[in-house]
Amino acid sequence: MATIYFGGVPEEVVTREEFPMEKARQVLKDETIAVIGYGVQGPGQALNLRDNGFRVIVGQRKGRTWDKAVADGWVPGETLFEIEEAAQKGTIIAFLLSDAGQIALWPTLKKYLTPGKALYFSHGFGITFSDQTGIVPPADVDVILVAPKGSGTSLRRLFLAGQGINSSFAVHQDATGRARERALAMGIGIGSGYLFPTDFKKEVYSDLTGERGTLMGAIQGIFAAQYETLRRNGHSPSEAFNETVEELTQSLMPLVAENGMDWMYANCSTTAQRGALDWWKRFKEATQPVFDELYRSVASGKEAARAISANSQPDYREKLEAELKELRESEMWQAGAAVRKLRPKG
Numbered sequence: 001m002a003t004i005y006f007g008g009v010p011e012e013v014v015t016r017e018e019f020p021m022e023k024a025r026q027v028l029k030d031e032t033i034a035v036i037g038y039g040v041q042g043p044g045q046a047l048n049l050r051d052n053g054f055r056v057i058v059g060q061r062k063g064r065t066w067d068k069a070v071a072d073g074w075v076p077g078e079t080l081f082e083i084e085e086a087a088q089k090g091t092i093i094a095f096l097l098s099d100a101g102q103i104a105l106w107p108t109l110k111k112y113l114t115p116g117k118a119l120y121f122s123h124g125f126g127i128t129f130s131d132q133t134g135i136v137p138p139a140d141v142d143v144i145l146v147a148p149k150g151s152g153t154s155l156r157r158l159f160l161a162g163q164g165i166n167s168s169f170a171v172h173q174d175a176t177g178r179a180r181e182r183a184l185a186m187g188i189g190i191g192s193g194y195l196f197p198t199d200f201k202k203e204v205y206s207d208l209t210g211e212r213g214t215l216m217g218a219i220q221g222i223f224a225a226q227y228e229t230l231r232r233n234g235h236s237p238s239e240a241f242n243e244t245v246e247e248l249t250q251s252l253m254p255l256v257a258e259n260g261m262d263w264m265y266a267n268c269s270t271t272a273q274r275g276a277l278d279w280w281k282r283f284k285e286a287t288q289p290v291f292d293e294l295y296r297s298v299a300s301g302k303e304a305a306r307a308i309s310a311n312s313q314p315d316y317r318e319k320l321e322a323e324l325k326e327l328r329e330s331e332m333w334q335a336g337a338a339v340r341k342l343r344p345k346g
């Protein structure tokens, strides 16, 4: 572990230098990693592991996603199997079904968790909310987690670009004495940047807060509110969209990613600086109670209950599609589609 200071606070993290790919391969040299589920994280992790030289098989039910796995080069009967067969063959079982799917499949999967195997998650959901999910692994298997802090799509794209996504890691149960090194080897194998320690509960609490908050929920809410204010005051869709979304994603956020918010501020006009420095605290005050309420809702298990009940319904995909359609067809995101087409191509 390397001690790195984050904003003055020391943390023990694991870097690629400390735990190189060669070491990860050595730790997992006798293992077969069965990636169960080929949705978003499944392909990203399975393909990165395969390309990094690990023994990987995919378990997926037949259908559209099975065909996607075949198109990605997984070979039926050799590296692609029905879920139960893959679970039986795997020594590390990467449980990468949707969180609701994990509940449905658990009674089947647990039969294949024989002593010494590792059950691997990319989310603390199933274990932390075990009173709602029923997921309680047997005592003689390792239970480990590596949670990439980004989409499976980005995990793969950044891997192909020679970069990586940071991930958290955790051990819930160490039956073999090897749980930690298995988790770290998986983390390096899937192409993580640096790995920071967490536990299953902290992982799921922070993850659910983040995606409901600044990563997805809050950002869309703030975009929609500003867009509406501009439109109500007579601004065109083009002006409202550029001033709300396009400039942020195309111009300013890349500067924040590169060198931080202060540097982005420093590279705008003094007029913008004055206004932003005055107003950010107002927005913080206005939203702090909402974030606190969100965290309480996560910690009480209410968000998990809602996700489980909504996503376990047989028609959840149709309902989801209707809600996504509403977003897609809103004037703001229709304006966005037009703006994206006009982006200069170089």
Ligand SMILES: NC(=O)c1ccc[n+]([C@@H]2O[C@H](COP(=O)([O-])OP(=O)(O)OC[C@H]3O[C@@H](n4cnc5c(N)ncnc54)[C@H](O)[C@@H]3O)[C@@H](O)[C@H]2O)c1
Binding pocket: 037, 038, 039, 040, 041, 042, 060, 061, 065, 095, 096, 097, 098, 099, 100, 101, 102, 104, 105, 122, 123, 125, 147, 148, 149, 150, 151, 152, 153
């Ligand atoms: N999506 C991401 O980028 C992301 C990022 C970090 C962590 N995670 C975590 O990784 C895990 C996998 O998430 P995901 O978004 O890749 O999942 P997903 O929603 O894409 O589903 C994965 C697979 O599960 C299958 N599935 C769903 N229900 C099933 C059932 N009842 N029986 C059999 N198969 C079923 C689907 O066909 C799909 O192939 C989750 O724990 C999630 O929280 C996801």
Ligand SMILES: CC(C)(O)[C@@H](O)C(=O)O
Binding pocket: 149, 150, 151, 152, 207, 211, 215
């Ligand atoms: C990619 C996210 C939002 O970080 C992940 O947590 C998810 O659930 O898909």
Ligand SMILES: [Mg+2]
Binding pocket: 207, 208, 211
């Ligand atoms: Mg999440």
Ligand SMILES: [Mg+2]
Binding pocket: 148, 149, 150, 207, 210, 211
């Ligand atoms: Mg996340």
